[in-house]
Amino acid sequence: MNAFAYRDGILHVENLSLVAAAERVGTPFYCYAAGELERRYRALAHAIAPARASIAFAVKANSNLAVIGVFAGLGSGADVVSEGELRRCLAAGVPAQRILFSGVGKTAGEIGHAIACGIGQINIESETEIDLVAQEARRAGRVMPVALRVNPDVSAGGHEKISTGRKTDKFGIAAEQAPAVYGRMAATEGLEAVGIAMHIGSQIHDVAAYGAAFTRMAEIAEDLRARGLPVPRIDLGGGLGVAYGEDETEMPLEGYGRLLAELKARTGAELTIEPGRWLVADAGVLVSRVITVKQAGNRRFVVVDAAMNDLIRPTLYDARHPVWPVVEAAEEDCHPGTVAGPVCESGDILAVDAPLPDLAPGDLIAIGKAGAYGAVMASSYNSRLLVPEAMVWDDRLEIVRRRPSFEEAMALDSLPDWQAQAGAA
Numbered sequence: 001m002n003a004f005a006y007r008d009g010i011l012h013v014e015n016l017s018l019v020a021a022a023e024r025v026g027t028p029f030y031c032y033a034a035g036e037l038e039r040r041y042r043a044l045a046h047a048i049a050p051a052r053a054s055i056a057f058a059v060k061a062n063s064n065l066a067v068i069g070v071f072a073g074l075g076s077g078a079d080v081v082s083e084g085e086l087r088r089c090l091a092a093g094v095p096a097q098r099i100l101f102s103g104v105g106k107t108a109g110e111i112g113h114a115i116a117c118g119i120g121q122i123n124i125e126s127e128t129e130i131d132l133v134a135q136e137a138r139r140a141g142r143v144m145p146v147a148l149r150v151n152p153d154v155s156a157g158g159h160e161k162i163s164t165g166r167k168t169d170k171f172g173i174a175a176e177q178a179p180a181v182y183g184r185m186a187a188t189e190g191l192e193a194v195g196i197a198m199h200i201g202s203q204i205h206d207v208a209a210y211g212a213a214f215t216r217m218a219e220i221a222e223d224l225r226a227r228g229l230p231v232p233r234i235d236l237g238g239g240l241g242v243a244y245g246e247d248e249t250e251m252p253l254e255g256y257g258r259l260l261a262e263l264k265a266r267t268g269a270e271l272t273i274e275p276g277r278w279l280v281a282d283a284g285v286l287v288s289r290v291i292t293v294k295q296a297g298n299r300r301f302v303v304v305d306a307a308m309n310d311l312i313r314p315t316l317y318d319a320r321h322p323v324w325p326v327v328e329a330a331e332e333d334c335h336p337g338t339v340a341g342p343v344c345e346s347g348d349i350l351a352v353d354a355p356l357p358d359l360a361p362g363d364l365i366a367i368g369k370a371g372a373y374g375a376v377m378a379s380s381y382n383s384r385l386l387v388p389e390a391m392v393w394d395d396r397l398e399i400v401r402r403r404p405s406f407e408e409a410m411a412l413d414s415l416p417d418w419q420a421q422a423g424a425a
Contacts, residue, residue, distance in 0.1 A: 001369065002036055010327060023285065029289055031285050031286075033392055034066075034392065044253065047257035058276030060081055064376075082103065084109065086101065097120040121147055121233075124185060152175055196231060197235035198236060205241040217263070218267050227422040236264070236274075242372075245320050246253065285370050285371075286387075287364060289304060290365065300366060307384065308341055308345060309341075314351065331359070
């Protein structure tokens with residue numbers, strides 16, 4: 001993680017000590033390095049430049065306005081899967097024409113709002129959705145550009161729950177159905193068929209999986225064109241893998257860029273990719289403070305004030321995140337520790353056998369590679385307050401989502417009249 005390094009024995013984010021950041025924000029909190037977000041975007045843009053592909057940041061990975069704003073300032077579009085994400089992108093400065101709306105279960109209200117905002121493309125995921133989008137487009141007096149999400153039946157992704165391109169997954173239209181469905185979509189009043197889309201999964205490390213999927217998409221595009229149907233665009237989804245552990249490697253950008261260039265040469269279509277995790281994971285950490293250290297048999301538990309409601313990935317996906325003490329320790333002074341949170345669940349484990357030194361209450365740790373699917377998946381389980389987020393540029397820190405008060409957290413609840421009346425009596 002380029003933006004996080006020890007200086008004078010203290011872990012820093014860019015040029016700011018995480019000790020200083022913790023004193024200002026309070027733990028637990030997410031901390032993002034703006035410079036690393038920019039560096040990774042530029043590296044990816046450079047790798048895909050020969051294919052002249054567009055980037056649409058997959059907002060589901062991190063929907064903080066400040067994060068979206070960094071990419072918007074660099075010219076990125078956005079891939080959204082809800083009205084809430086769409087509203088965030090517009091608020092953060094993403095031009096409506098650069099926004100793509102994906103998702104297998106869009107509601108009529110969400111579709112109508114997207115059309116009213118003038119977004120660039122809706123990805124159709126079912127035959128029912130053809131009629132729904134067309135209905136909303138005609139109601140608005142507009143013609144909506146749409147692409148058909150096709151399932152290329154390629155198995156890819158780092159976990160069963162994040163593989164999305166197989167024929168048994170809930171997403172998209174089966175490849176063999178594409179000609180008939182695309183033809184119907186192209187003939188529907190209120191719609192403009194502008195291409196095909198796919199997304200085969202997340203946390204993909206093997207570029208060969210993209211090779212197979214891109215080849216299948218090229219074949220589908222050629223078949224549709226042979227039937228007299230226009231296919232000016234191909235949306236290729238995201239899924240580029242990052243290295244959470246030392247035994248993993250990142251998706252090789254050079255090979256990925258070469259496949260995109262080959263697809264561009266073969267089809268001539270306008271290409272779009274939708275990276276999320278690759279852009280943001282390495283730019284964020286979750287900073288937490290030790291509450292207590294306890295021994296349970298041969299296992300050392302480091303109990304911290306962050307929990308599974310703040311970072312659900314280890315519990316949900318068995319995900320592994322690196323963990324570092326904020327005060328530097330020699331390798332020989334570190335031994336396995338299981339990092340656990342205070343939530344009343346045995347599954348509230350953030351890391352297993354992380355190499356950590358002897359820690360005491362009040363010490364700080366940082367959970368790395370947490371910029372993707374961290375804060376965005378957080379909840380208030382156990383009535384815990386939602387975790388705040390901070391962004392650092394050089395040595396400047398801004399709180400980009402504050403921690404709510406308990407009063408604010410309860411403000412959406414109310415007692416029914418009969419309980420309030422009984423209490424008054």
